[in-house]
Amino acid sequence: MSTGLCRGCGADIIWAWTEAGQRMPLDPARYPREDTTANVAVRTDHTGRIWARVISKDRPLAPFEHRGMPHFASCPARPRKPRDELAARRRRNRPGGSR
Numbered sequence: 001m002s003t004g005l006c007r008g009c010g011a012d013i014i015w016a017w018t019e020a021g022q023r024m025p026l027d028p029a030r031y032p033r034e035d036t037t038a039n040v041a042v043r044t045d046h047t048g049r050i051w052a053r054v055i056s057k058d059r060p061l062a063p064f065e066h067r068g069m070p071h072f073a074s075c076p077a078r079p080r081k082p083r084d085e086l087a088a089r090r091r092r093n094r095p096g097g098s099r
């Protein structure tokens, strides 16, 4: 099935496929069409497979799509700034660093 539970916070999630062939966890809720914080367009094809893509200016929400929220954007168990942490780790590990 394409539904599951988040390993971090236990919330219900839906597994969608991206156009890059990766799986993306989504919140099950459908968001209002004008809610731009939910930046993913979701559709279900005739086989029941769920697809998700990021909405852009070039490719706005289509009539057959609805707005969804990637679960990693709303998950309370996820650290808030993973990128900053990664950057800090890289700085620390750099050979011949500031020391």
Ligand SMILES: [Zn+2]
Pocket: 006, 007, 008, 009, 010, 011, 071, 075, 076, 077, 078
């Ligand atoms: Zn979660």
